[in-house]
Amino acid sequence: MTAAPTLADCQALDAADPLRPLRDLFALPEGLVYLDGNSLGALPRATPQRLQQVAAQEWGQGLIRAWNDAGWFDQPARLGDRIAPWIGARAGEVVATDTTSANLYKVLSVALRLGARNAPGRRVVLSERSNFPTDLYIAQALCAQHGCTLQLAEAHELQPLLARGEVGVLLLTHVNYRTGAMHDMAALTAAAHAAGALAVWDLAHSAGAVPVDLHGAQADFAVGCGYKYLNGGPGAPAFVWVHPRHVDRCEQPLAGWWGHDAPFAFTPHYRPAPGIARYLCGTQPVLALAALDAGLATLEAALPLGGMAALRAKSVALTDLFIALVEARCPDAGFTLVTPRAHGDRGSQVSLARAEGAYAIVQALIARGVVGDFRAPDILRFGCTPLYTTHADVWQAVEQLRRVLDTGEWREARFQRAQAVT
């Protein structure tokens, strides 16, 4: 076993990192190690001024005319076109709109209806027990509505369960929010299709963080989040994608006027727009979309520096480094590595489980300027965003983790209060 990397080693890695200039696109607080970009991406430096400009100029001066003159109407489609290449979709197939939960409601409704047409006997929605809860809640609501059953399973049980032929829709989050484990989208989609089921993918922890190829995987539907690795700001609009083979086959239930073929004809009858535009519903949040625009620009700045391949290589290097440092420097600290070691099975985060004190240790780390987060009941979660996380950040995080444990300060009452919500 080689010696663990030193801070100097990490600084040398940062100096040689071709993506290093991208960090300067973000306004990170001085001295803070931010490893929670998988919950809320950092602020792009350009965003406040962009918001100022949209508010003061476009809205303030343009007023209602800005819907046309400033291109507000096209925002959801235009931003969708820019999200598309990061998820293996094509221009015209994605819109940025609403929340991940609402978009999941739309696509899962349609998947259930298409599934009922294709194979009326398959009344099971299959998902992972540790899928992000909102996905399970939306699925529960829709299963109740459609007379279906939501079956929850462990990851390794998914393929055998699919093979039973009862599943109509496979609903998975590509990268697990707790563990950081990444599914093989192509293999599971193929297994779903072989079993006569449709595959719905939640890309909340994937888009902008890991390579995603929806067309390559022949996926059916996807949704994802704008405020994590796309850096669109707190509660940023989410996105939705539907494979062209399905998009015009069905209306989605949130049939508001923005999904109408001619919203300003004000006709009393709904006629869905062709293509993904029918997945819009109400009037879209222009200010929030402007912030998402600025967030996407930070990702696009990686294109001339190697794009997703370079981002992924750095992400894997950072999470490898995190794991190596924890194992070398906190060897008997009671941590269990939850995130898979195999690169192909790993997203862009490292999760550690600890039977005692996981919450308090995260709080003590935050007090020391290292922001990760806690996921009940026992997970410490550290996200690496290759756009701005440095190797030295990772070194500092593990250094402070070691100190929190060595000092025992996490046992102090101030770190033991009721769970913070992050």
Add this chain to the structure above:
Amino acid sequence: MTAAPTLADCQALDAADPLRPLRDLFALPEGLVYLDGNSLGALPRATPQRLQQVAAQEWGQGLIRAWNDAGWFDQPARLGDRIAPWIGARAGEVVATDTTSANLYKVLSVALRLGARNAPGRRVVLSERSNFPTDLYIAQALCAQHGCTLQLAEAHELQPLLARGEVGVLLLTHVNYRTGAMHDMAALTAAAHAAGALAVWDLAHSAGAVPVDLHGAQADFAVGCGYKYLNGGPGAPAFVWVHPRHVDRCEQPLAGWWGHDAPFAFTPHYRPAPGIARYLCGTQPVLALAALDAGLATLEAALPLGGMAALRAKSVALTDLFIALVEARCPDAGFTLVTPRAHGDRGSQVSLARAEGAYAIVQALIARGVVGDFRAPDILRFGCTPLYTTHADVWQAVEQLRRVLDTGEWREARFQRAQAVT
């Protein structure tokens, strides 16, 4: 008949207007007469700086911690509490969230389910033929889902149709977006209840513009818009209210994690929060909510100046003035007054119908710095926002209207292009 008011008369009315200082809270473009606040409210001067502060400080410096430290989690409820008094609701009964269309989907779903429990035979949703289309589209989607029928009628037919006993839900927009006609909410709600139906009200053109008393009317459900008279910015979050007698009786279908009783317990099973919080779904747009906050503050600035009574008195005076000036100064111009003359039947806009050239006349007015809007096929629509519209604005608008007609410039090709979308 007395002589039409002159510009000097209007200026004198403005000088004596106790609400006049409120206009200074808005950043209206110099020289523009803006009569489209019923489509998009004007920019509050405070908003750009507020956005800057939320982005640069709360997000940029606080990062994930701002969800707690900056009170982001409470925004939907806190803003809901501030909307409540403007619509006759109580604190704790309203949340600011999602879009009007999505919120209507939630409440109408619940109303249909409650209706089916109370009176299984009543399978009709009754609405107005000229209701805002998105309301009709959402109703169509839900009627298809629930096996109900959407019946559209003229306003005067509503009470007789209710009396037939087939209606489960009466779905109306309080102030009509095209005509500016205002329903008697208390009378229609009482008629609905007498007929065994529930009443769902869309307050998009009412909230902040006219007195609304949901509790007084014993209404069942309401939704409304944040970007019109609440000045929350383009695509601002909407709001939703449910009468306390219904709110805990049913789950709404968009059962995302923000409506969960304990979202950060990450339990796999949905357990709706008590009260209106269960009408939340996904992660809420913090930046857009901050802009809505600043918008609400402009309305609240009217409270020490007489509040809604003063706003309503000015609104009626402005629309009366508009009507009087059009009739006096454009007597043979081919306009038909569409908005009711009776104050009790009128919202805060004036709509004129004209068989020929309505679209082009609106465009020619915009070119002259008077922004109203066109609603297909033949309506010129002029909104008066008592927070910032002046009597002199109204005078100028009619003066320019007269000139557009006198010169015949609206016939120029540049004003005849395909309908603008506003």
